[in-house]
Amino acid sequence: MKLLVCVSQTPDTTTKIKFANGDTEFDTNGVQFIMNPYDEWYALVRALELKEQVGGTVTLFHVGPKANETVIRKGLAIGADNAVRVDAEATSAMFTAAQIASYAQSEGYDMVFLGKETIDYNGSEVAAMTAEMLDMPFISYATKMDVNGTTATINRDIEGGMETLEVDAPFVLSCAKGMAEQRIPNMRGIMMAKRKPINVIPAVESADLVKVTKYEYPAAKSGVKLIDPENMEELVNLLHNEAKVI
Amino acid sequence: MAVLVYAESLTGSIKKAAIEAVTYGNLTAQSLGTECIALTIGTAEGAASLGQYGAAKVYNVAASDDFDAQVYAQIISEAATQVGADVVVFAHSSSGKSLAGRVAVRTKAGLVSSVISVPEGDQFTVKKGVFSGKGFASYEITADKKVLTIAGNTFPPQVVAQDVAVEALNINVPTSKVKVLSKSTVDGVVPLPEAELVVSAGRGMKGPENWGIIEEMAGILGATTACSRPVADVHWRPHHEHVGQTGVAIRPTLYIAVGISGAIQHLAGVNQSKVIVVINKDPEAPFFKAADYGVVGDLFDVVPRLNQALKKFKESQN
Numbered sequence: 001m002k003l004l005v006c007v008s009q010t011p012d013t014t015t016k017i018k019f020a021n022g023d024t025e026f027d028t029n030g031v032q033f034i035m036n037p038y039d040e041w042y043a044l045v046r047a048l049e050l051k052e053q054v055g056g057t058v059t060l061f062h063v064g065p066k067a068n069e070t071v072i073r074k075g076l077a078i079g080a081d082n083a084v085r086v087d088a089e090a091t092s093a094m095f096t097a098a099q100i101a102s103y104a105q106s107e108g109y110d111m112v113f114l115g116k117e118t119i120d121y122n123g124s125e126v127a128a129m130t131a132e133m134l135d136m137p138f139i140s141y142a143t144k145m146d147v148n149g150t151t152a153t154i155n156r157d158i159e160g161g162m163e164t165l166e167v168d169a170p171f172v173l174s175c176a177k178g179m180a181e182q183r184i185p186n187m188r189g190i191m192m193a194k195r196k197p198i199n200v201i202p203a204v205e206s207a208d209l210v211k212v213t214k215y216e217y218p219a220a221k222s223g224v225k226l227i228d229p230e231n232m233e234e235l236v237n238l239l240h241n242e243a244k245v246i
Numbered sequence: 247m248a249v250l251v252y253a254e255s256l257t258g259s260i261k262k263a264a265i266e267a268v269t270y271g272n273l274t275a276q277s278l279g280t281e282c283i284a285l286t287i288g289t290a291e292g293a294a295s296l297g298q299y300g301a302a303k304v305y306n307v308a309a310s311d312d313f314d315a316q317v318y319a320q321i322i323s324e325a326a327t328q329v330g331a332d333v334v335v336f337a338h339s340s341s342g343k344s345l346a347g348r349v350a351v352r353t354k355a356g357l358v359s360s361v362i363s364v365p366e367g368d369q370f371t372v373k374k375g376v377f378s379g380k381g382f383a384s385y386e387i388t389a390d391k392k393v394l395t396i397a398g399n400t401f402p403p404q405v406v407a408q409d410v411a412v413e414a415l416n417i418n419v420p421t422s423k424v425k426v427l428s429k430s431t432v433d434g435v436v437p438l439p440e441a442e443l444v445v446s447a448g449r450g451m452k453g454p455e456n457w458g459i460i461e462e463m464a465g466i467l468g469a470t471t472a473c474s475r476p477v478a479d480v481h482w483r484p485h486h487e488h489v490g491q492t493g494v495a496i497r498p499t500l501y502i503a504v505g506i507s508g509a510i511q512h513l514a515g516v517n518q519s520k521v522i523v524v525i526n527k528d529p530e531a532p533f534f535k536a537a538d539y540g541v542v543g544d545l546f547d548v549v550p551r552l553n554q555a556l557k558k559f560k561e562s563q564n
């Protein structure tokens with residue numbers, strides 16, 4: 001099976017967020033970037049497991065400048081066979097999806113894996129857009145997948161529950177917790193990753209359609225009010241009369 | 247020019263997420279000087295009531311109740327063309343998120359997700375939370391057509407009018423390539439992303455056998471239960487309860503955190519709660535910095551006492 005795994009990079013989860021240029025830009029100075037956890041832990045690992053089960057190739061796909069290759073190398077160290085990097089900034093979900101769809105179309109993949117969302121913009125937009133551009137079924141928030149021939153049986157998260165469905169490849173899949181367990185790259189993987197090919201390709205044209213005009217910081221909390229642990233009536237009273245939430 | 251709202255009915259009836267989306271659609275329509283139209287697909291009990299929240303018209307398209315993003319996106323895009331909508335609104339829910347990107351591509355629209363403000367100005371500027379609650383971004387949509395998903399618990403339903411009669415909308419429904427085998431939802435419990443009251447617990451609980459006091463509190467309040475990541479990882483609690491940066495992000499009005507340290511990745515998923523109560527025996531626990539009310543004490547003493555006080559309060563309310 002030909003499997004394509006789309007990975008993005010996001011600021012490390014402990015990053016202090018700063019804005020620059022009159023709060024019109026995200027200040028990347030000193031920010032440590034990691035592979036988006038949903039892409040790494042669930043999409044990539046499930047694709048690798050599937051390859052181990054049925055054979056085939058796992059290709060990583062990333063839109064971003066050369067500086068982002070650290071993240072790609074990590075994906076190769078975890079086990080992907082090769083990688084494609086579109087040499088452009090991922091300026092919007094629409095732009096990114098256009099790059100994935102264009103490449104996937106020309107190469108013919110059986111399954112396109114993405115994480116359910118990125119942990120910086122939490123948009124959950126790229127996978128659905130990619131599926132539409134490819135005119136393929138889109139299975140979102142997948143938590144488990146069994147593959148038999150070209151048919152996949154998939155569990156997906158829905159509000160307050162779960163849905164089980166069946167779909168034939170090709171399709172686009174967004175992966176959530178439960179799909180797989182995180183894999184830590186070992187020394188051999190890291191060594192091998194250095195020799196795996198990264199194919200750099202130019203971007204196809206696509207409009208952004210949206211743009212960020214301003215960033216803001218959240219309002220600071222006014223400080224915690226401590227309540228005597230012996231006096232829980234007081235807490236209930238405050239929640240009812242002061243905060244008015246119960 | 248109209249605003250079209252897809253009013254989802256995941257389990258066959260109109261729920262809170264759809265009502266909030268219509269409420270938002272109505273506010274947006276008012277600010278644009280146009281009308282809000284609601285669209286339902288398949289079985290949608292209670293669709294007429296969407297009129298109360300500001301839908302001038304409610305349409306239904308006869309189609310399978312089995313959700314398929316490919317098929318539903320085609321129906322919604324076609325409906326948008328038929329009713330002349332330039333703005334299409336979804337709830338930021340599992341269905342809404344699966345559809346919005348597809349509809350944006352089909353209709354060549356600009357998409358902004360998890361929006362928390364009504365569009366402003368000529369440039370159609372909307373705001374959303376970014377970097378897991380560590381900031382907000384204002385977006386301008388430069389395309390003529392706009393697609394939005396609306397953050398939950400942000401636009402409280404407002405009754406502004408009456409029921410309207412549901413009209414059928416004739417749209418050719420394509421064949422689905424997806425076969426839904428089963429669908430299960432827990433009855434009687436408000437799903438976490440929609441919950442206004444959430445009681446959450448972490449590793450301080452020591453073991454899954456101790457969760458009785460947490461469930462008791464949730465029961466008294468009519469709250470939904472949640473947990474920290476390590477607790478779900480070791481299967482003390484189900485995965486769907488895991489909140490945080492790599493779990494569910496929530497915006498309840500009240501979040502009560504019991505025996506949770508308040509690591510930055512946990513806060514990322516809960517820091518947009520309106521009021522946060524923290525119960526922890528360690529006065530240095532980072533969570534207190536993000537809290538509105540704090541109780542420093544042993545949870546095994548404090549929680550039963552709080553449950554008693556809550557019970558008394560609830561009884562006095564009746």
Ligand SMILES: Cc1cc2nc3c(=O)[nH]c(=O)nc-3n(C[C@H](O)[C@H](O)[C@H](O)COP(=O)(O)OP(=O)(O)OC[C@H]3O[C@@H](n4cnc5c(N)ncnc54)[C@H](O)[C@@H]3O)c2cc1C
Pocket residue numbers: 013037447448449450451473474475476477488489490491492493504505506507508509510511512515525526527528531543544545546
């Ligand atoms: C990439 C990444 C992503 C992550 N994503 C998430 C996420 O989405 N969600 C998440 O929750 N975590 C996430 N984490 C983990 C996070 O960093 C913390 O490890 C985790 O939140 C800690 O869980 P906890 O607070 O339950 O446990 P602990 O940190 O062990 O805290 C337990 C707390 O209980 C208190 N306590 C103990 N006994 C008692 C008692 N008897 N009475 C009162 N208080 C008591 C202690 O004082 C302590 O503060 C992530 C980590 C990484 C690296």
